[in-house]
Amino acid sequence: MQISNTIAEFRHARAQLNGTLGLVPTMGYLHEGHLSLVWRAREENDSLVVSIFVNPSQFAPNEDFAAYPRDMERDLDLLRDEGVDLVFAPSAEEMYPPGFDSCVQVESISRRLEGEVRPDHFRGVATVVAKLFNIVRPDRAYFGQKDGQQVAVVRGMVADLNMGLEIVAVPTVREPDGLALSSRNVYLTAEQRAAAPAIYRALSLARDLWDHGDVNGERLRSKVKNHLDSEPLIDGIDYVSVADSTTLEELDAVTVPATLSTAVRMGGTRLIDNVLLG
Numbered sequence: 001m002q003i004s005n006t007i008a009e010f011r012h013a014r015a016q017l018n019g020t021l022g023l024v025p026t027m028g029y030l031h032e033g034h035l036s037l038v039w040r041a042r043e044e045n046d047s048l049v050v051s052i053f054v055n056p057s058q059f060a061p062n063e064d065f066a067a068y069p070r071d072m073e074r075d076l077d078l079l080r081d082e083g084v085d086l087v088f089a090p091s092a093e094e095m096y097p098p099g100f101d102s103c104v105q106v107e108s109i110s111r112r113l114e115g116e117v118r119p120d121h122f123r124g125v126a127t128v129v130a131k132l133f134n135i136v137r138p139d140r141a142y143f144g145q146k147d148g149q150q151v152a153v154v155r156g157m158v159a160d161l162n163m164g165l166e167i168v169a170v171p172t173v174r175e176p177d178g179l180a181l182s183s184r185n186v187y188l189t190a191e192q193r194a195a196a197p198a199i200y201r202a203l204s205l206a207r208d209l210w211d212h213g214d215v216n217g218e219r220l221r222s223k224v225k226n227h228l229d230s231e232p233l234i235d236g237i238d239y240v241s242v243a244d245s246t247t248l249e250e251l252d253a254v255t256v257p258a259t260l261s262t263a264v265r266m267g268g269t270r271l272i273d274n275v276l277l278g
Helices: 007-014 032-044 072-081 108-109 123-137 145-160 184-186 190-195 196-213 217-229
Strands: 002-004 021-026 049-051 086-088 140-144 168-171 236-244 258-266 270-278
Touching: 002 190, 007 086, 007 123, 021 032, 021 123, 021 168, 032 049, 032 140, 049 072, 049 123, 049 145, 086 123, 108 123, 108 145, 123 145, 123 196, 140 145, 140 184, 145 168, 168 258, 184 270, 196 217, 196 258, 217 258
Parallel strands: 002 086, 021 049, 021 140, 049 086, 140 168
Antiparallel strands: 236 258, 258 270
16 A cells, blocks of 8 residues: 655556546544445445545634544554555645635535535535545545535536546445444543434434325424434534435425435534435
């Protein structure tokens, strides 16, 4: 496995690879959710690149950029065991050199849901992902469905800008009690961790309603909210959404493929999750 810290080093190593190439973009501190992307990409491509970059431009000043968990040595050991060909692990200065003055904004999708709470987040995501696509030049890129809005933003960018690669969404990996795997789960206290599966239970209750024929968007949203409100360790609900999976426009009636999603706060930790309908 080769490790490149600069764009020039990476491009030299990339030129030695033949056949199809898969990319798994990550911010490191890898868990089984990330590895599920690696396994899928390994199956579907001749070569595999994983990027590790905690992207400062997608964090607001009051968010956890400095505290975001990092363990590069452990990450590299895991990727080596999985047969990854190349790791691209640049510094912030390499990705955003002095004078950097460009950004990518996917307008309407980015303004909804997470965009209302974190206004500049998806501009940072789209910009860094566009840079990674230009540097790596993959045939396919792999993202976790847990970050469902991110998947929609990246797909919209790729389509609008004719980037010519396939975006593959891989199903969310969960703990046995249903909690979606996330690097931020390490922030939870023992009591919060025990309560956190309420998020998936709430989404699952609404999905069960839909499975039994209830397509009313407001009833589905209310089902999620009522269950979340019953958990005392959830300190706030940023949103509950039932939206078109492509446009993220809220639905009165779920008659097209939809994403049922929520974001909640437990102490200083913010957790997101979603399930697909249709």
